[in-house]
Amino acid sequence: MLRFDPFSDLESMTKSLLGTETGTARVPRFMPMDLYKVDDHYVLHADLPGVDPGTVDVSVDNGTLTLTAHRSAPSEENVQWIASERFSGTFRRQLSLGDGVDPDRISASYENGVLSVTIPLAARAKPRRIEVSSLGTGEHRTIEAGPASDTA
Template structure:
């Protein structure tokens, strides 16, 4: 069971109890890959067989939460002999650093894979600092004054 710091822990316990009673197998996590490039961080989560309308991605503070549901097929007059494919609710929470832009997260779901792009915050992106080649007009006078004072005092011993 995964603790949801923004949810009701008793709801999680209730869900777990229902799973034990019903025999349903509901995973709370989904496999993922993460990589970084110039656009930011890419996250791919496997959600095979999930209806795209059930996928919900939210951001709150520095946490991205992905929720999805995979419905079970109604047994009806069928007798289920083996039920190994996971179904029910899937939840995954990703903690992101302050240098990432939670408000700029984008999501795309294709072929059973949810792709998230988490961009680097503009304030955390490296930037080139321009080095001025022209001295400040007063800088030459100060340097000139300092050297004139040194010459008046005499060479150092």
């Protein structure tokens, strides 16, 4: 009697996609990162443990920020592996930048396995104050420009 098990196919597919099947190459699948905004810039932190700083590359081309790094595979010979879970190879992550950032002022540093990228806002994207005058009274008031708020 055949037993129907839809999860075995799903498990097999998952192992194939994640590279956890025995005998497959250990290839990095992702580069975990955090991205947040502070005042007039964005900050990106990407985890790259064990990566040689000389292999880290940050580039901007046509509105796309590309982070690339390479971790070499261990080259020990005559080794009998008991567990081999660390990825080796090239890590790559691409982010689409909006019009509100200044790509010429992006800076990056790499320390303790963490790549930090600072992405400044463009001057035109920063909030600014606009003087509003009333034609009849000669009064002036200041309106602060900023992100729109939702009111229901």
